[in-house]
Amino acid sequence: MGLAACFGGPVFNTLIGIGIGFTAQSERSGFHKTQASFDEKGILCMCFLLISLVSSLICFPLMHFRATREYGIYLLSLYGLFFVTSILNEVHVFHIPGTDET
Structure with missing residues (x-):
């Protein structure tokens, strides 16, 4: 379980952090493309x-x-x-x- 957390934690944080940020940015700007x-x-x-x-x-x-x-x-x-x-x-x-x- 600890080994899975070593890999899953950073992946989860990256995907959720980037996903929520990009979703909020695209909703706010009205565009469905975001420059990264x-x-x-x-x-x-x-x-x-x-x-x-x-x-x-x-x-x-x-x-x-x-x-x-x-x-x-x-x-x-x-x-x-x-x-x-x-x-x-x-x-x-x-x-x-x-x-x-x-």
């Missing part, structure tokens, strides 16, 4: 989420579905790396290749 911008922050979040979920998908069966202390430290380290990377990106220390800053 995908910037560096979105790419960064999706990359770290993908790394976390794929590593969970691979590691949990290998660990016989037991969350070890080492894996918890790995996830906390991954979160710390995401946090630092997000801050550095926000203060424009680096630029993610393939994105346009307009």
